[in-house]
Amino acid sequence: MRTIDFDFSPLYRSVIGFDRVAHMLQNIKASTNQNGYPPYNIELLEENQYRISMAVAGFGEDELEIETRENVLTVQGKKAREDTERQYLYQGIAERNFERHFQLADYVKVTGATIINGLLHIELEREIPEAIKPRKIAIGDSNNNVLEGKKGKKKLTAA
Numbered sequence: 751m752r753t754i755d756f757d758f759s760p761l762y763r764s765v766i767g768f769d770r771v772a773h774m775l776q777n778i779k780a781s782t783n784q785n786g787y788p789p790y791n792i793e794l795l796e797e798n799q800y801r802i803s804m805a806v807a808g809f810g811e812d813e814l815e816i817e818t819r820e821n822v823l824t825v826q827g828k829k830a831r832e833d834t835e836r837q838y839l840y841q842g843i844a845e846r847n848f849e850r851h852f853q854l855a856d857y858v859k860v861t862g863a864t865i866i867n868g869l870l871h872i873e874l875e876r877e878i879p880e881a882i883k884p885r886k887i888a889i890g891d892s893n894n895n896v897l898e899g900k901k902g903k904k905k906l907t908a909a
Contacts (some may be wrong), residue, residue: 787848788827798876802852807868808845814870816863823852823860825870 765770790804806827815826827848855876861871 787844787846788850790850798878800858800874800876802872802874804850804870804872805868806865808843808868809863809870815867816858816860816872818854821854821856821858823854823872823874825850825852825872 789803790802793801793803802823804825808876809827809829813828813830815824815828817824817826818866825848829845829847847879854874857876857878858876861875
């Protein structure tokens with residue numbers, strides 16, 4: 751697989767406020783270099799609701815840490831050191847520490863987390879502010895009357 755490095759310095763000279771986007775694109779490359787441990791799924795539950803399910807068998811709640819900072823969700827598993835040394839004939843269960851990062855879109859917030867049957871479920875929701883949601887604008891004539899539409903004529907009122 752071929753990798754391409756991008757130079758975003760011309761972007762910084764000509765636009766304002768997009769430095770976060772360039773930083774996010776550079777971080778995507780770093781996050782794709784993570785190993786596959788622990789395995790996870792990302793589900794779309796509803797239009798604005800998501801769930802990340804991560805296989806964390808062998809980790810207790812006190813050994814897991816979930817944090818969001820600057821639109822990055824970080825999940826860490828820190829296995830406690832055992833005082834007794836074990837002698838394995840075969841060790842197929844990975845009990846190593848991990849750190850996994852997920853880049854979150856704007857307005858995506860973590861709403862909760864649970865562990866069920868060795869799976870860590872992280873619930874996320876996109877909360878779009880009212881100010882940026884699409885809205886219908888009524889078209890009025892010069893007398894401030896709304897033009898004929900599906901619901902008939904209505905008088906415009908000043909807000």
